[in-house]
Each structure stands twice: as C-alpha cells, then as structure tokens.
Amino acid sequence: MNISTIANLKFFYIKTKNISLFLSIITLILFIIGLYWGLFIAPPDYLQGNSYRIMFIHVPAAWLSLQVYIIMAVTAFIALVWRVKIMEIISIQCAPIGGLFTLIALVTGMIWGKPTWGTYWVWDARLTSELILLFLYIGVIILYSAFTDKRQAVKVTSILAIIGLINIPIIHFSVEWWNTLHQGPTVTKFEKPSAHISMLLPLLYMLFVFNMCFITILLKRIRLGIFQREKNTKWAEDYLND
Amino acid sequence: MIKTILLKELSIYIRNLNSVFLPLIFFFLIISIFPLVLGPDKVLLNKIIPGVIWITAILTTLLISNNFFKEDFNSGIIEIYLTSESSIELILFLRIISCWIFTCLPIIIFIPIVSLLFEIPFSSSIILVFTLLLGTPILISIGLFGSALTLGLSRNNILTPILIIPFYIPVLVFSASAIESVSIGLPYYSQIYILLALLMLILPTMPYLLKYTLEFSINN
Numbered sequence: 001m002n003i004s005t006i007a008n009l010k011f012f013y014i015k016t017k018n019i020s021l022f023l024s025i026i027t028l029i030l031f032i033i034g035l036y037w038g039l040f041i042a043p044p045d046y047l048q049g050n051s052y053r054i055m056f057i058h059v060p061a062a063w064l065s066l067q068v069y070i071i072m073a074v075t076a077f078i079a080l081v082w083r084v085k086i087m088e089i090i091s092i093q094c095a096p097i098g099g100l101f102t103l104i105a106l107v108t109g110m111i112w113g114k115p116t117w118g119t120y121w122v123w124d125a126r127l128t129s130e131l132i133l134l135f136l137y138i139g140v141i142i143l144y145s146a147f148t149d150k151r152q153a154v155k156v157t158s159i160l161a162i163i164g165l166i167n168i169p170i171i172h173f174s175v176e177w178w179n180t181l182h183q184g185p186t187v188t189k190f191e192k193p194s195a196h197i198s199m200l201l202p203l204l205y206m207l208f209v210f211n212m213c214f215i216t217i218l219l220k221r222i223r224l225g226i227f228q229r230e231k232n233t234k235w236a237e238d239y240l241n242d
Numbered sequence: 243m244i245k246t247i248l249l250k251e252l253s254i255y256i257r258n259l260n261s262v263f264l265p266l267i268f269f270f271l272i273i274s275i276f277p278l279v280l281g282p283d284k285v286l287l288n289k290i291i292p293g294v295i296w297i298t299a300i301l302t303t304l305l306i307s308n309n310f311f312k313e314d315f316n317s318g319i320i321e322i323y324l325t326s327e328s329s330i331e332l333i334l335f336l337r338i339i340s341c342w343i344f345t346c347l348p349i350i351i352f353i354p355i356v357s358l359l360f361e362i363p364f365s366s367s368i369i370l371v372f373t374l375l376l377g378t379p380i381l382i383s384i385g386l387f388g389s390a391l392t393l394g395l396s397r398n399n400i401l402t403p404i405l406i407i408p409f410y411i412p413v414l415v416f417s418a419s420a421i422e423s424v425s426i427g428l429p430y431y432s433q434i435y436i437l438l439a440l441l442m443l444i445l446p447t448m449p450y451l452l453k454y455t456l457e458f459s460i461n462n
Contacts, residue, residue, distance in 0.1 A: 132408045139405045146395050155458040156391055160405060163387070163451070 009085060010235045013226045016219060023216045027209070034209045037202040045199075054112045056202060060210035062105035065133060068098035068214060072140070073165040076158035086222070088154045089229065091161065092144055093221035097214060099137035106130055136164045150229070247333060251340035265302050265345045266352065272298045273356060284361065291360045292370055292421040299349065299378060300410055304403050306345045307385025311456070315393055320456055331449040338383055338448065346378040369424045369434075373417040376437040383448040384409045390452050393459040413440060 038056030045052040072094035079087040109127065110120045121127065140161055147153030230236045255262055276294050277287060314320045323330045350371055357367035388406035395401070420433035 132411055135404070135408050139408065142401060143391065143405060146392070146401060149394070152394055152458065156394070156455070159451075159455055159458065160391060163409070 009089075009226045009230055010233075012086060013223055013230075014239070016223060020216070020219050020223060023212070023219060027212045027216045030209045030212055034202065034206045038206060042199050042202050043196075048116060051112060051115045052199075054108050056206045058105055058108040058112060059203060060207045061101045061108065062130065063207060064210050064214055065098055065102040065105050065130070067211075068094050068101060069133065069136070069161075070165065072098060073161045076161040080155065080158045080162075085229075086226075088158075089222055089225040090218070091158060092154060093218060093225050095137055095140045095144070095161075097217050097221065099134060099141065101210075101214075102130060102134045102137060106134065140164070243328065244332070244336065247336045248340060251337065251344075255340070255344040262344050262348060265306055266348050268305065269298055269302050269349050270352075270356075272301060287360055288362065291356075291362060292366060292425075293418060295353070295356065295370060295374075296377075296414060296417055296421075299346075299374060300381060300407075300414070302349065303346065303378060303381040303385050304406075306341065307382055307389050308399070308402050310341070310386050310389045311393055312389075315460075321460060324453075324457060324460065330453050334449040334452045335445075338379070338386060338445070341386070342379045342382050346374075346382060350374045350378070363425075366421060366425050369421055369430060372434060373420055373437060376434070376441050377413045377417050380413050380437075380441055380444050381410060383444050387448065387451060387455060390455040390459060393456070413437065416440075 034056070039053055042053070042056075044050050072091050075087045075091040075094065078084055079091055106127075109130075113122070114120050140157055143160055144150075144153045144157045147156070227236060273294065276291075280286060280290075311320060314323075323333060353371050353374065354367060356362075357364075357370070362370070384406050385402075387409075388402040391405060392402050416433045416436050420430040420437070423430040423433065
C-alpha cells in the first residue's frame with residue numbers, strides 16, 4: 001500500500017470509519033483520567049491554592065492553539081506545492097479546531113486571572129497575541145467560506161495561512177520581548193522545570209490527551225470535509241444508500 | 243521600462259487628483275474628530291495623539307488598498323500583466339512605490355502641521371514622521387496583499403481589513419514603542435532598526451507574493 005492510496009479520498013473515508021470511533025472512545029477515557037488526576041490527585045499549589053488547577057486545561061489548550069496553526073500552515077504549503085487533495089482538506093479543517101483551542105485558552109485564562117491577578121483581562125503582550133491568533137483563525141475561516149468556488153478558496157486561504165505563520169514566533173517570543181504580567185514558561189526550561197514533578201506529570205499527560213483530542217476531532221472533520229467535497233460522486237451516493 | 247511605468251502611473255494619478263487628495267482629507271477629518279470625542283483637554287490629547295495619528299494612518303491605508311486591483315481585474319489588465327513577457331514583479335513593485343508616493347507621502351508631509359495643531363514636541367514629531375516613512379510602505383504592501391487575496395470575491399468591503407489588520411500589529415507595536423521611548427527620553431534606535439528591517443524584508447518579497455496571489459485569484 002503506497003502513499004497515494006492512502007491519500008485517495010474514497011479509500012481514506014471508508015477505511016477511517018472504525019478508527020474514528022475507536023479514537024473517540026479512547027480519547028474520552030484518557031480525558032476523564034486526566035481530569036481526575038489534575039483536579040483531585042495533584043497537590044494544591046502553596047501560593048495559588050486550588051485555582052491553579054485550571055492550568056491543566058489552559059496550558060494544553062494554549063499550546064495546541066499554536067501547534068494547530070503550524071500544522072495548518074505546513075499542510076497548506078504541501079497542498080499548494082504538491083496539490084495533494086487530502087492536505088487541502090486537512091489544512092482547512094484545522095482552522096475551526098485551532099480557533100476553538102484558542103478560545104478555550106483565552107476563556108480559561110480569564111477565569112484564572114480573576115482570583116490570581118484580580119482582573120479578567122490585562123492588555124499584556126501574551127494575552128493580546130493570543131487574541132490576535134484567534135483573529136487569524138477567524139480570518140482563515142471567513143476567507144474560506146466567502147468563496148463559492150472551493151478550489152480557489154483553498155488556494156487563497158492556504159496563502160493566508162502560510163503568511164500568518166510569521167505571527168507565530170511573535171506570539172511565542174513575546175514573553176521575552178515585552179516581559180510583563182504573564183508568568184514566564186514553567187515547562188520548557190531545559191535545566192530545571194520550575195513546576196514540581198507531581199504537577200508537571202499531569203500537565204504533560206493533559207498535553208498528550210489534548211493532542212489526542214485534536215487528532216480525533218480532526219479525523220472526524222476530515223471525513224466530513226471529504227464527504228462535502230465528494231458528495232456528487234458515485235461512491236458517495238452508494239455509501240449513503242448502503 | 244521603469245521610466246515608462248512610472249510616467250504612466252504619474253499621469254494616472256495626475257489625471258485623477260481625487261485619489262491623491264481624498265486620503266489626505268480623510269486623514270485630517272479623522273484626526274479632527276478625536277478632540278471632539280475626547281474633549282479639548284490638552285494634556286490628554288498630547289499624550290494620545292501619536293497613537294491616534296498611527297491608527298488614522300492605518301485606516302487610510304486600509305481604504306487606499308482595499309479595492310486597489312479591482313478596476314484592473316474587471317478590465318482584464320491583470321491578466322495581460324500575467325501573460326505578458328515583461329516582468330510582472332517589477333510592475334507590481336513600481337505600483338506599490340507609486341501608490342505610496344501619491345497617497346501616503348502627502349499625509350506624511352502634512353504631519354508637522356498636525357503636530358502644530360496638537361502641540362506635539364519637535365523631537366516626537368520628527369520620530370513620528372520617521373516611523374510613518376518606514377511604516378506606511380509596509381502597511382500599503384500588506385494592504386495590497388489583502389486586496390489581492392479577496393480579488394475573486396464580489397463583495398469584500400469589510401473582509402479585507404479583518405484579514406490584514408493582524409499583520410499590521412508588528413509595525414504598530416514597534417512604531418508606538420519608538421514614539422513612547424522618545425517621549426520619555428529613552429533611546430529609540432532599536433525600534434527604528436526593526437522597522438527598517440521589516441521594510442527591507444517586505445518590499446522586495448511582496449511583488450513575488452502578490453504575483454502568486456493574483457495568479458491564484460484569477461485562474462478559476
């Protein structure tokens with residue numbers, strides 16, 4: 001089985017039906033375990049008490065919001081250069097998921113900010129760039145939906161996604177550039193993470209679970225996208241009639 | 243070749259002087275609305291007016307670039323560009339430059355008068371002109387990119403600004419930071435250098451990007 005067979009839309013759609021169901025169940029179980037670990041087993045923070053536990057949602061969501069944008073831009077690049085149909089669909093379907101993660105990161109951050117900083121929102125560099133990331137996602141979604149000719153929409157949206165990738169470094173390094181209210185990174189310090197291991201482990205686990213969530217939702221959306229694009233072909237009609 | 247294109251652009255702008263004066267009038271109109279809304283408080287106005295000028299510059303470049311390619315697209319000139327032997331990158335580059343010269347440069351020339359109206363100190367005024375000189379070509383280039391992206395759409399009035407304002411942020415951040423530094427007496431060279439670097443990055447690459455975007459927008 002070579003790569004072009006997997007990239008074939010019909011083949012992909014039919015083969016992934018069971019995988020998608022399997023992934024959904026696994027992810028749900030992993031997610032419940034992760035929530036229990038983060039909310040009940042992990043020790044309370046000596047400074048922030050229990051309110052820090054929202055971190056187990058906030059940090060993975062914020063991380064994923066960047067990661068999904070990179071995936072979207074890279075697949076858009078592959079779709080533009082090598083004209084791979086499945087990559088076009090992946091790139092477009094990444095946008096709403098990434099937007100959702102960005103929204104989750106923003107909302108959980110606001111909820112956490114009230115007891116910790118005393119305010120829901122500050123115009124801090126990092127918060128602002130996350131908000132701009134949300135606008136970038138919205139731009140991609142709106143631009144795609146504005147075109148009636150979806151082949152053209154994919155091309156134009158891909159360019160926008162790739163060019164938007166220059167905003168990602170600005171977001172990521174903004175902490176160092178305009179070091180303001182938002183606390184610095186606690187996981188990626190190479191020498192010694194400043195979070196204790198009993199908090200770090202559930203956090204890393206939640207990061208893995210959020211990646212699983214992303215893959216599960218993406219797979220479902222890819223299948224939806226394939227069906228929307230191929231709805232007038234014979235195999236799609238046969239599939240519906242079965 | 244370069245001379246021919248520039249002369250042609252010049253004659254277009256001279257025959258249609260509205261496209262030179264309207265952005266200027268729009269700019270002054272928006273600037274003069276701010277004191278009406280915020281009250282004639284000198285201290286407050288003096289503090290915020292550099293930011294106001296930058297925001298107004300952004301609005302003006304958005305309006306200038308919004309339907310930049312539309313007329314050429316409808317009359318088929320862009321297709322002729324794309325299929326012609328001559329280098330479309332050069333044509334696009336010169337069009338960006340001439341668009342900036344005839345619409346943004348007049349605004350920048352009038353900045354000292356605006357500074358008089360709001361009593362901006364001379365040092366801030368100079369740095370405002372500098373940041374605008376470096377920043378507005380970037381804004382125009384990005385605006386034309388947005389205009390090329392939405393070329394295939396029939397109604398795109400508000401879509402283009404939504405797409406491109408996020409890309410304006412770095413320019414805005416460094417310009418505002420330079421003006422703020424100068425007003426509290428700190429060195430501002432690093433921000434100016436970053437703006438210069440952005441300009442040097444965007445001006446040569448934008449014609450190529452515009453070319454690809456126009457190609458994708460046209461072949462449907």
